[in-house]
């Protein structure tokens with residue numbers, strides 16, 4: 001088992017490029033989440049995300065607690081079981097916490113996949129450029 005690693009903070013541009021790349025490769029993702037959640041996930045990843053002691057698990061702070069004096073609420077994202085302990089996830093959605101972890105862990109791989117698609121002409125260079133540099137939300 002690989003050691004859990006800290007997911008380093010992403011820039012806003014990186015987070016959006018990863019989000020667009022993931023949505024391009026997994027368009028069905030949007031049926032279980034929303035632009036709003038993706039936007040909020042892009043804010044969460046501006047700070048590092050720390051692994052939990054459990055395999056495949058990360059601790060993601062509740063966004064509403066950021067900057068308040070209230071005790072910090074931490075949600076646990078389990079990438080092996082594809083769950084999060086937040087109320088949104090309990091309703092069956094892919095919550096912003098799971099999306100935040102997905103952006104950090106799968107974003108670079110999604111970009112590499114797009115680069116391969118461009119090289120094999122599955123997508124045009126213009127499409128590639130738009131995915132990487134376009135605005136999000138569109």
Ligand SMILES: [Zn+2]
Nearest residue numbers: 084086095097
């Ligand atoms: Zn969640």
